Amino acid sequence: MSKTFKIYAVLFLVIAVLLGVLELSKKEVIDWRKNFDINQKSPFGLYVFDHEINQLLNNEVTKSEKSPFAFYGQNTKILPHNILLIQQNLDKSSAEKLLAEVNKGSDAIIINQHFPKFLEKQLKFLTTVVNYEDKNVLKLTDTKFKNDTVFIDKFPSSNGFYYLSSENEILGKSDYYKSELQANFIKINYGKGHVYLHSEPLVLTNYYLLKPENKKYIEDIFSYLPQRKTVWFVDSKSADSEAASSPLRFILANPALRYAWYLLWVGLILFVIFNVKRKQRIVPIIEPLKNTSVDFVKSIGNLYLQEGDFHDMMAKKSRYFLHRVRLDLMIDTKELDENFAQKIHLKTGKNLEKIKEVLVLIKKSQDPYSSVMKEDLHTLNKILDEILPQ
Template sequence: MKKALPIVFVIAALIVTAAIAIGIKNTKTVDWEESFNEKSNKPYGVSVFYKELSNLFKDQKIRTVYHQPASYLRANSEGGYGEHVAEGSFIIIGNSDYLTDESVDELLNFADNGNTVFISDYYFTQKIHDTLDVSVDYIENERDSISYLSLKHINIEAVKIDKNASDQYFSEYDSINHIVLGYSKIDYKHVNFIKVPFGKGSIYLHLEPKAFTNYNLLKEDRYKYVEGIISYLPENNIYFDSYTKIQTGYNGDVEKESNLSWFLEQLSFRWAWYTALIFGLLFMIFNAKRRQRIIKIIKPLQNTTIAFVKTISNLYFETQDHKNLIDKKITYFLEKIRSDFNIDTTILNDDFIQKLTSKTGKKKEDVKKLIDFINWLRTKNEFFEDNLIKLNRHIEAFYSK
């Protein structure tokens, strides 16, 4: 044991040094990726807004939804197998492109039953455009990347949004039935926030999700704009759509803060957990008294190909070499397309998308999102973890549907 102490101290010193070095390196790079992740403290995460929901909607239940609205809302409806009947406001900030047609139908049904749906994103799924009779266009910000946001019925000064390459706006909407609530302005005003009465409830569509991010909420008095937007929502329970999606079906209460907390609420699992901890502690106490070294069991050679691949991928991931991983995932995906469907992948244009759609039977808009994202990644020089996660999500969705 005494001989091992110097080695332990050396390893501990190396770990501390590595942690400090990694911390210093991480502070030098600011990740401006627009993740809209409610757990992210990065500039374009939404953790500040997420944490403030309980203050904005006092005495109301705030639930975080990690599943597709289709499975979650169907389960928590009249006659469903969920633990409650979902009533209130369903909020989606960014990343709404994951919504399936089935989920859109459930959200529309949710609003039709007297509830509220709020979506803030740069564009919406085609089914939302078609059902609500709206069209979205954009205008490039060629002068200073600054836009001004304002609300029609709330008396606040126009809020400035910087780092804004373009402004999305509603180029078409029902001016008789749809209610205009807000504008964006570069050279002149465009409608970017509307209320759509739907059945007994309402659907709010907003086109500037960056307003809800940490960077803008903590800068100057831009939070007043978000407060004004949220004031349109009724004082009711909130269902917040999480950045992290569980792609399997809904099978229980997914608003728990951790999986362990759910296990500890179950009597059998709780005692099993405590028993395992007690036996583990006793094992360490009695095993520490052993004087004879444990005889090492030499196992026969195994096929370590999969372990090798996992080790290499973990190495890239641990070293933050996201570019290498992204390049390899794209290369492997295109190689599989060539081998499975005999399609030339040299140029990923509209003709390629049409061929891939016809041979795979996938929806053209889903294939186009994946190929457009790959083309966009190829134009970037710097990559972040969120880029890799989103690419993996697109590819898995392509194979799962």
């Protein structure tokens, strides 16, 4: 074992011990954000509710990541059932589909801090905000539930309902300040079914569900739903259980494993940096291959010039030009007549007289008995470069 490797090993162990000490001494920070995520164990996640809902509703719950609009678009003949939404941004299309199902006999319970204006107008209710400071008590109006309450002591939403029509029924109120009784749980008859609206979704979060005294209140809320199948619409970001249980997601979700993962990568990167820097071979200088194409062209040109065979050079130049006409301009070159000249003129836009002049020279180059001068070759080359530049 080399001395350098021993130094790296010691440094690696020292860093690992320091990170371990820092991790053990670090105080865990509680996430008090209202995420309403079924995979989150933070205070305001829905992890506990997600695991208890089947028992609460007698194992008849189906979760759907799709919006109500997409779900009912694919399930057009579904029997009357219960519908559950918790803290969802309900768009107008989904709300219309949901109300259509309620109209046919389904019951919907929506537990949201805020409700869309379309729903307020359609169901004839209004929402308001009452300042409860930082505390609130929720109770139910039915006398048989009079002892079942929930004490909201962390970030109440302070939302409620007012201006209810005669068809609406108040099922629950806020009762922290005796002078202010505010409806927060109402029942609305709609067609053959009913819509239940609750304005405080915090009652379903981990923080409140883990308190035994709150259990009865939650059971009372859902007791208004009939015993039948329930479709729970959840956010796709929180319903992706496969992604949530993936190995990397699991590692990053646990602080100890997350720091171990980071430490592993930092160690590997440092090891590669220090070893590559010392052990890299000298890169040899390789001369690039010399381009001899120009020299070859010059040699061929000098050869023809010395031979003085202008007729042969003119014939080759003519054949190359006709080849390009066939390939680039898509013009047949069998007949070099007036029609051929007109086609080239139309395709290239070049002077017709010069095109006719060059055709005369091309025909001259094709005649093995014609006499070609150096001036003929020069004129041909110049005009061809004007018609079809290289």
